[in-house]
Amino acid sequence: MTKILQFFLLLSLSVLATEKPTLTIYTYDAFSASWGPAPKIKKSFEKEHHVTLKFVGLSSSIGALRKIQLEGKRTKADILLGLDTSIAEVAKKTGLFVPHELNTSKLDLPAPYNDDTFTPFDYSYFAFVYDEDRLKTVPDSFESLASMPKDFKIVIQDPRSSTAGLGLLLWIKSIYGDKAGAYWKRLAPHILTITKGWSEAYGLFLKGEADMVLSYTTSPAYHIVEENKTNIKAAKFKEGHYGQIEVAAVLKSSKHQALAKQFLAFMHSKTFADIIPTANWAYPVVKGVKLPKAFETLVQPKKMILMDGKEVQKIRKSLINEWLEGMAR
Amino acid sequence: MFAGLIVPLLLLAFAIALFLTLYVTQDGSLFTSIDTHIYGLLKFTLYQATLSTILSLIVGVLLAWALAHQSKFRGRSLLVALFSSSLVLPTLIVVFGLIGIFGRNGYLNQASLFLFDHSFGAYIYGLAGILLAHVYLNASFASRALLHSFESIPKEKYKLTKSLNFSVLERFLYVEYPAIKSTLFSIGSTIFLLCFTSFAVVLLLGGSPSYNTLEVAIYEAVRLDFDIGLALKLALIQLSISAVLVVLSSGFRTGLANLKTSYTLIPWKEPKILRVLQWSIIGIFTLFFVLPLLVIVIDGLGADFGHIFSEALFIKSFITSISFATVSSLFTVGIALMLSNTRRNFTLQTRYGNRRWARVVDAMVAFSGNLYLAIPSLVLGLGFFLMYQKSEGSEIVWSTTALLTANVLMSLPFALSVLTPAMHKTAQRYDKLAFSLGIKGWRRWTMVEYPYLKASLGYVFALAFCFSLGDLGIIALFGSDEFMTLPWYLYQLMGSYRTTDAAGVALVMLILVLSVFIIIPRAFQNKLDKN
Numbered sequence: 001m002t003k004i005l006q007f008f009l010l011l012s013l014s015v016l017a018t019e020k021p022t023l024t025i026y027t028y029d030a031f032s033a034s035w036g037p038a039p040k041i042k043k044s045f046e047k048e049h050h051v052t053l054k055f056v057g058l059s060s061s062i063g064a065l066r067k068i069q070l071e072g073k074r075t076k077a078d079i080l081l082g083l084d085t086s087i088a089e090v091a092k093k094t095g096l097f098v099p100h101e102l103n104t105s106k107l108d109l110p111a112p113y114n115d116d117t118f119t120p121f122d123y124s125y126f127a128f129v130y131d132e133d134r135l136k137t138v139p140d141s142f143e144s145l146a147s148m149p150k151d152f153k154i155v156i157q158d159p160r161s162s163t164a165g166l167g168l169l170l171w172i173k174s175i176y177g178d179k180a181g182a183y184w185k186r187l188a189p190h191i192l193t194i195t196k197g198w199s200e201a202y203g204l205f206l207k208g209e210a211d212m213v214l215s216y217t218t219s220p221a222y223h224i225v226e227e228n229k230t231n232i233k234a235a236k237f238k239e240g241h242y243g244q245i246e247v248a249a250v251l252k253s254s255k256h257q258a259l260a261k262q263f264l265a266f267m268h269s270k271t272f273a274d275i276i277p278t279a280n281w282a283y284p285v286v287k288g289v290k291l292p293k294a295f296e297t298l299v300q301p302k303k304m305i306l307m308d309g310k311e312v313q314k315i316r317k318s319l320i321n322e323w324l325e326g327m328a329r
Numbered sequence: 330m331f332a333g334l335i336v337p338l339l340l341l342a343f344a345i346a347l348f349l350t351l352y353v354t355q356d357g358s359l360f361t362s363i364d365t366h367i368y369g370l371l372k373f374t375l376y377q378a379t380l381s382t383i384l385s386l387i388v389g390v391l392l393a394w395a396l397a398h399q400s401k402f403r404g405r406s407l408l409v410a411l412f413s414s415s416l417v418l419p420t421l422i423v424v425f426g427l428i429g430i431f432g433r434n435g436y437l438n439q440a441s442l443f444l445f446d447h448s449f450g451a452y453i454y455g456l457a458g459i460l461l462a463h464v465y466l467n468a469s470f471a472s473r474a475l476l477h478s479f480e481s482i483p484k485e486k487y488k489l490t491k492s493l494n495f496s497v498l499e500r501f502l503y504v505e506y507p508a509i510k511s512t513l514f515s516i517g518s519t520i521f522l523l524c525f526t527s528f529a530v531v532l533l534l535g536g537s538p539s540y541n542t543l544e545v546a547i548y549e550a551v552r553l554d555f556d557i558g559l560a561l562k563l564a565l566i567q568l569s570i571s572a573v574l575v576v577l578s579s580g581f582r583t584g585l586a587n588l589k590t591s592y593t594l595i596p597w598k599e600p601k602i603l604r605v606l607q608w609s610i611i612g613i614f615t616l617f618f619v620l621p622l623l624v625i626v627i628d629g630l631g632a633d634f635g636h637i638f639s640e641a642l643f644i645k646s647f648i649t650s651i652s653f654a655t656v657s658s659l660f661t662v663g664i665a666l667m668l669s670n671t672r673r674n675f676t677l678q679t680r681y682g683n684r685r686w687a688r689v690v691d692a693m694v695a696f697s698g699n700l701y702l703a704i705p706s707l708v709l710g711l712g713f714f715l716m717y718q719k720s721e722g723s724e725i726v727w728s729t730t731a732l733l734t735a736n737v738l739m740s741l742p743f744a745l746s747v748l749t750p751a752m753h754k755t756a757q758r759y760d761k762l763a764f765s766l767g768i769k770g771w772r773r774w775t776m777v778e779y780p781y782l783k784a785s786l787g788y789v790f791a792l793a794f795c796f797s798l799g800d801l802g803i804i805a806l807f808g809s810d811e812f813m814t815l816p817w818y819l820y821q822l823m824g825s826y827r828t829t830d831a832a833g834v835a836l837v838m839l840i841l842v843l844s845v846f847i848i849i850p851r852a853f854q855n856k857l858d859k860n
Contacts, residue, residue, distance in 0.1 A: 056810065059824055062553070067809070069555045074724065151448075158538075160553040192433075193454045194538065196553070200824050207828070209433045320554075321366060328369050328539045 021256050022052045023263060025248075026064040026077040030199045030280075032057030037279035044271050051259055060162045060197030065091050073253055078260045081121070081248035084163040086170060088118040088247050089309035090316065097249040098257070100264050107268065108287040110243060110304040118247035121267040122282040124216040125241035125301050126167045127234035128154065129202075135211050141238040142175060146186040153192035155201040155210040159320055163244060164198050168214050169319050170307050171242035180319075184326025191327075217241060217299040222281045224294035236299045243304035246282070334690070336667045337697035343734075344700055347712040351564055354557070354715055371566065374542040377456065377531075378524040381463035385520050386513065388464055389471030392614050394505070395607035396472070397479035398599050408615060409476065412469035415618070416743075417792060417846050418839075419799025420529040421816050424462055425823065425835045426621025428453060428534075429628060431461065436624065458534035463527065467520045469618055474516050478509040497603060518578035519702075526571060526705035529801040529816075533823070543567040544707045548805050551711065564708040575696075575703040622839065628829075629836025637833045642810070646818040647837075650798055653814065657736035658793035662786060664737065665744035668698050669752040677756055698745040701738040706802030709735055714806055728807040732814075735803040740793035747785050747792075755781045787853025794849070795842045 025032075032038045032055035042053040058064040061082035068075045083091055091097065092115075099116040113120060128145070130138060139145040145154075157165035173180045192210045195201040205213035216234070223232040248267060250260040266272055273284035277291050396409065415423075430436050431453045438448045453461065482504060490500045528544040535541055541549070543563050550560035599607065637643055671694050675687040696703075713731035717724070759777045763769075768776060779786075801816040808817040815838055822831035 059821075066552055066555045070551075071724070072718065158553060160549065188539075196824065207434060321364075324366055324538050325369075 020050060020052045021259060022054050023078050023256055023259055024054045024056060024076050025079045025081050025263075026056050026058060026068060027081040028061040028064060028197060028199075029057035029059060030197075030202075031055070031082055033199075037275050040275045040279055041272065044275070045263065045266055048266070049259065049262060051256075053263075058197075059200065060157070062087060062161045062163060062166075063196065065094075066161075068096060068251065069094060075251065075253060077251055078254035078256050079248055079250055079263060081246075082163075083118065083247055083249075084167070085113050085115075085118070085120075085245045085247060085309050086166055086307065086312045087163055087309075087316075088115060088249075089313040091249070092117050093313065096252055098252045098254075100250065100261060102261070102265055102268070104268070106287075107285045109245060109285055110283075111245070111306045113245055113247075115247070115309070118249045119264055119267065120245045120247050120285045121272070122276045122280055122284055123243060123245040123304075124218045124282040125243050125299075125304065126164065126171055126214065127217040127219075127237070127241055127299060128212045129205065129215040129219050129232060129234050130212045131205075132231040132233055134208070138233075138235050139212075140236060142172065142183065146183065146190070148190060150189070152190055152212075153210045154190055154212040154214070155192050155204045156194055156214045157198055157201050158194050158196055159323060161196045162198055163246075164201075164214055165194070166312075166316075167242050167244055169323055170312060171305065173315075173319060174242065174305050174307060175239045181322045181326050184323055188327055194327075216244070216282065217301065218277075218281045218283065218295070221277070221292070221294040221298060224297065225278055225292055230297075234299045236301075240303060240305050241299070241301040243301075243306045245285075245306070334671060334694070336664055337671065337694040340697040340700055341693065344697075344704060347704065347709065348568065350712050350715050351561055351568070351708070354561055367563065367566070369539075370541055370543055370546050370563070371570075373540065374525060377459055377463075377540075377542070378521050378527075380456075381460055381467070381524040381527075382517055382521040384460060384464050385467035385471055385524075386517055388468035388614065389475055389516070390509070390513070391610050392468065392472040393475035393479050393509075394501070395610040396476050398603070399607050399611060400480075408611075409473065412618065413473045414843065414846055415466055415469040417795035417799070417842055418466070419795075419801070419816055419842060420462070420466065421533070421801050421819055422625060422799065422835050422839055422842075423465055423621060424530060424533045425819070425831070426625045427458070427462055427465065429624035430620050431458070436620075454534055455540050459527075459530055459540065462530040462534060463524050465618070465621070466530075467523065468614075471516045471520060474512050475509050478512040479505065482508045515578075518574075522571065522574055522578070522702050525574065526567070526707075528705075528707060528805070532801075532805070533820075544705055547707045547711060551714065551806060557715075560711055564711050567705060568703070568708050571705060572703045575699060625832070625835050625839050628832035629839070632829050632833025632836065634833055637830055637837075640830075642813060642818060643834065646813040646815050649813060650815040653732060653736065654794045654797040657733050657797045658740070658790050660733065660737045661740040661744050661793035662790050665698070665741060665748045665789060666752070668694055668741075669745060669749040672749055673753050673756045676753070677760070695745075699742045701742055704738070706735050706739065706800075707806070709738070710803040710806040713803075725812060728812050731803055731807055736793070736797040736800060739800065739802075740789075740796045743792055743796075744789045747789050748782070751782055751785045752778070783853050784850065787850040791846050791849035794845050798842055798845070799838065 027038070030036050038055040038057075042055070045051070045053055056064075056077070058067055061080075061084075064077075064080055065083060065087070068077050068080060071077075080091070080097070097117050100119050102119055104114060104119055107120060109120060110123060128139070137148075139148055156168055159165035159169040172183055176183045193204070195204065198215065201213050202215055202219075204210055205215075212235070218234075220230075220232045220234055223229040248264060250257065250264065254260050268286060270286060270289065273286035273289045276282055276284040277289070277295065283291075392412075396405070399405070428435060432438070433448070433453070435453075442448050452458070486504050487500075490504055495503065525542075526544055527542055528548070531540065531542045531545045532548065535545060538549075543566065547560050547563045547567070550556045550563060598604070672691055675681055675684075675691040675694070681687050710731060713727060713734070717727035717731075720727070755778050763773055763777055799816060800814075801820060804814050804817045805820075808814070813821075815834065819831060819834045819838065822834060
């Protein structure tokens with residue numbers, strides 16, 4: 001009898017022990033989507049670890065940060081994935097995140113980035129994307145972009161909610177400096193609409209509502225690989241291309257600190273890096289990954305323009321105000 | 330007698346608590362730092378509200394005028410009923426339909442491209458779109474009320490204008506304008522308030538920060554920037570202005586809903602030119618009104634409903650929306666009955682109407698019922714949001730309370746405008762009898778009020794149900810994957826450009842709203858007739 005009892009006790013203990021913890025990751029919708037990298041990452045991470053990975057997709061990555069701020073201590077998120085180095089400093093200031101304790105010196109990055117809290121998982125360059133079949137004259141600089149005919153329209157993202165929108169703000173600032181506000185006034189008539197996140201903007205563009213969309217130099221690879229279409233291209237700009245290094249960090253409030261940090265480490269594995277190019281359509285941060293052929297046809301910026309996160313944190317508010325005023329009619 | 334004052338007092342206490350929460354939380358720099366950005370927002374908010382009101386009134390008057398003079402044609406009552414349904418059409422659905430017609434890839438541009446190889450472009454995102462949507466939503470609603478005023482003009486006056494050989498303009502100026510004037514002002518002030526606090530339309534069609542209203546700016550400050558300080562500042566500005574507007578306009582804001590229309594038969598035909606003009610007005614507006622709805626039906630039918638109905642999020646938001654609509658419409662009916670009962674207590678001479686303080690009490694009760702017009706939903710939402718942040722309570726409890734409160738407050742002004750006059754009448758008619766027979770309490774309710782109010786109750790219930798079902802306001806602050814209503818789900822779908830799914834959900838909402846608005850009042854009406 002006692003043996004049977006012992007058996008049941010052991011059984012229940014082992015059931016308790018095997019009950020899988022759930023690691024919740026807040027990210028942007030294109031990452032968590034069924035066609036995004038999330039399902040593949042979930043599969044391979046769950047194979048290696050005893051865990052259920054749950055991706056929660058928000059309309060934008062800064063939107064995900066705001067959601068965490070709104071939820072405060074009550075948030076269910078263990079990891080925030082998808083901010084970039086420009087906004088990471090702002091996120092860090094909230095005090096909601098913990099250091100990752102990883103050695104990131106061996107990462108393959110186009111610009112140096114070393115932060116104790118946020119750690120990179122991929123990178124790309126911002127660019128305006130167009131459909132060759134629809135747009136005949138393609139602007140090759142910010143100057144020619146603003147001097148396009150009146151009915152030429154672009155879709156951009158809101159710099160307050162989207163890292164892409166913020167990227168464009170910084171891109172223009174780094175080129176125009178004090179004259180950035182004046183440039184926005186010139187560009188404003190060409191802006192069809194401003195979306196909260198990247199997916200909405202890209203969707204509008206694909207639907208034919210706009211001639212160009214702010215996206216990435218790597219976006220055309222998706223259309224080549226997945227759809228066999230070569231008419232979607234990124235415009236190469238003379239002034240150079242602003243970069244985006246996407247990062248992730250662990251929440252201080254997370255109950256699965258060790259697991260969450262294991263996930264950050266997993267982001268620097270070859271398995272993860274192999275998924276990135278053809279799922280998130282960006283460059284991996286690990287050396288020695290063979291990129292698909294389509295990547296050879298892409299615009300290859302010589303140098304990544306990238307402002308320091310601390311610098312961005314200082315000027316972000318005033319830049320956004322400058323932008324808002326530029327948008328006002 | 331004072332029991333009936335509890336509800337209005339609670340409502341007012343709630344408003345004061347809300348204001349204090351907002352006021353205490355902000356850092357005191359409210360009036361010192363109204364920067365150019367806020368000034369710009371304010372300017373645009375007022376500008377678009379003024380333009381929207383003027384345009385809605387012009388269109389509304391023209392339409393009511395045309396309908397009043399074309400009083401006999403087949404389908405007229407159906408048309409009038411259809412226009413009055415604009416009140417309950419979810420804003421989001423209307424915008425969805427308008428984009429389908431006027432969007433860059435809408436039917437109008439496609440037709441124009443096909444015929445003339447010219448596209449009008451994307452004019453709908455911006456001021457044009459905002460005005461279009463506001464006129465759509467308000468002109469039809471205004472025309473309904475104005476038509477009522479037109480039709481109450483005595484036939485003799487028209488005969489007189491005929492014998493005096495008045496021109497159309499003279500006829501309008503001397504006979505028709507004086508008759509519609511008070512409705513024009515009351516409807517105008519309501520439309521102005523609604524446009525001033527417009528959220529969903531501007532959120533969807535604003536397109537860029539230059540076309541933001543204060544409401545949308547509050548939403549963006551919270552959800553995009555987590556800048557609670559800015560949100561508070563905007564909310565207090567918004568609150569002060571709308572409160573002032575409500576007080577200023579309460580003098581000429583009488584009824585919001587005119588229910589009954591009758592045929593005024595003018596015994597002669599209008600001159601041919603006028604007939605053509607009136608028919609074109611009716612025709613063009615009908616097209617403008619019906620086409621977006623038609624687009625929703627056509628696009629919606631192309632959706633894969635098997636897929637939509639099996640989506641967990643759809644099922645969740647559907648259940649949430651239906652439950653919220655049911656609960657909040659029950660609350661609305663209950664509170665509206667209590668408030669209008671209190672009001673008749675303090676206005677009727679047979680009750681306490683001749684007391685010295687009766688007028689003050691009555692005004693207070695009336696104001697408490699119209700709180701929504703003074704406290705826009707995003708300001709309300711922000712208040713709840715701050716309370717939630719400070720408290721330990723669970724998110725779901727707070728979001729539920731916030732949403733219910735907002736929905737009830739939103740429907741109350743409309744519910745009251747229907748129930749207050751009706752309650753007033755039953756008291757006038759039956760008070761003496763009921764008092765002398767000693768019929769009180771529940772018995773009085775079932776014998777006197779209920780049979781008389783039944784039809785109005787059905788209408789109010791349907792109205793509140795539809796308002797709640799279509800509301801995209803406060804949910805924008807509280808919505809998430811765990812807490813989702815149909816409008817919020819539809820907004821998410823539109824945002825992620827799952828257009829076919831969005832079209833399907835829009836159609837579901839349209840059918841739901843229209844059937845509730847048509848069926849529920851009928852159900853109540855029929856039983857009354859049988860009695």
